[in-house]
Amino acid sequence: MGDRKAEHTASQTELQEIASKISDLNKWRNVFSFHSSEISNSTHQQGDGSTGSGVPGAREPSGLQPPVPLPRSAIPEPLLISPDTGGRPISLEMAMELRKLLFGNVFQLFSCEWAKACFRFREPYSDLAYALETGKGGARAILMAVQAYIIKYLLFIRTTEYSHLERLCRVSRQEQGEALAAALADTLWAAGQGGRASICLITAAIHVVPSSDYKADNFTERIHLFEFSEKAAAQEFILGHINCFKDEQSHGVILFLYSLLFSRTLERVQEDLDSTAAPLLKCSFGNITCTQVCPRLRTPCLPIWLCSITGKYSVLFGTDSQILSDWKRERVFHLYFYNGQLEQTKTAHLTIDTHSHHWEEDQSEDPSSPGKRHLSVEMAIRTKWTGATVSWNGTDPFF
Structure with a gap:
């Protein structure tokens, strides 16, 4: 009889402990629900009140774990x-x-x-x-x-x-x-x-x-x-x-x-x-797609051109500010080319001759032969000076 009474008492004690835990659990659930947060099974944690950046979405009740600090900037x-x-x-x-x-x-x-x-x-x-x-x-x-x-x-x-x-x-x-x-x-x-x-x-x-x-x-x-x-x-x-x-x-x-x-x-x-109904940047492997410029931009006030050649940006420029305003200077003149890549260790020096058309002399030559294939930068120059010849002055041609 005594054993049964002890067992009954122990059962009541266990039930009271379980009820107490359930009561605590409900209390905390209500607190976190009020703050639009969640609680884990074993530890009181900060609710998911942020977008993943570490900035808390709501202030936690007193006595709970402090909010995660704001992220440090990656900038020194x-x-x-x-x-x-x-x-x-x-x-x-x-x-x-x-x-x-x-x-x-x-x-x-x-x-x-x-x-x-x-x-x-x-x-x-x-x-x-x-x-x-x-x-x-x-x-x-x-x-x-x-x-x-x-x-x-x-x-x-x-x-x-x-x-x-x-x-x-x-x-x-x-x-x-x-x-x-x-x-x-x-x-x-x-x-x-x-x-x-x-x-x-x-x-x-x-x-x-x-x-x-x-x-x-x-x-x-x-x-x-x-x-x-x-x-x-x-x-x-x-x-x-x-x-x-x-x-x-x-x-x-x-x-x-x-x-x-x-x-x-x-x-x-x-x-x-x-007019384009499109965002400024086109997200394609981090690249930007830019439009072709109108013909009038081929003659700027100063001889500096931003070029997009085979989808790669580069700068073509001259050091004579009068090239584009004095036709006599456009017979034979010099331009310089920089493509921005580490492989280029020296500015390419190009000599442009607008009156020598030897590249067009042999009309019988196969268009696919090496003599008929021309670099993209040379063809870009010819959109401004039709038929001009381009000398690279000892530099190995590229682009």
Whole structure:
């Protein structure tokens, strides 16, 4: 009888313990349900109130495990500016509109190749001291466009004691930064129609909290915008923060692209794109597909051409500013070619003869023979100077 009573007492004790645990479980379930969170079987954890970026979606009750800290930026601290610098932080609406303009949706992110792209020069005081490294991927188009502005500044705007191609080889590291600042400011000012420029830099603080309607990249959410109504002031500001565009891990090309869009204004960019009903960037293995330019752009004010040859961007330029305005100079003249690739260690020097057509003399030659096959860069030159011959002056032809 005593044994049965002991067993009954033990059973009641176990039932009470189980009931107590169930009560605790229900209490915690209600707490977490109120906060739109979930609880694990054995440990009280933070609810799934974020989009995977580490930013908590709701404040946890007192006494529970603290929220996961905000993710640290992958950008080194020297490249991050203080919020006290001025400007204004990006908003969620701006970030979403920016993403839609670029990709057509708010969930697509830049590839690793884009994230690594920056404005990195070749060695100063070298044959390619003026040149940017472009690598591969879609950012190459932007880099080569800025390269054209850099050449314009170094050849035709700044004053130096050197002449012709030597001007581009005698560039110091300081002058590289100055040329880049001038090129970026010139481009942004043009995008702002000669009246404004916006410059984007990165802060350590996150200004945009991710939501279910926006996928964070831990970069765009840290953008700070600076507005300028004078080109000289914008150029000086860029020069003062030039490392934010040219250092590794700076996301320099994306920063410039954002600055370009905000300088143009997102509304005006949308108007520009309405005729195509397509996003600005076509996501295909990180590449950008660009349109062919109209014929009038083959004759710019200065002899600098941004070329897309066999789908690869490059720059063709001359050092004589009068080539395109004096027909006498177009009989025999010199052009220079840079394709941005590390394999090119010296600027290609091309001599153009617009009156010698020996390549067309033998009409009986098989069109598929080696003598009839011509490099793409030569054919591109002939879209401007029909029938011209191109000499590579000892350089092994490429492109």
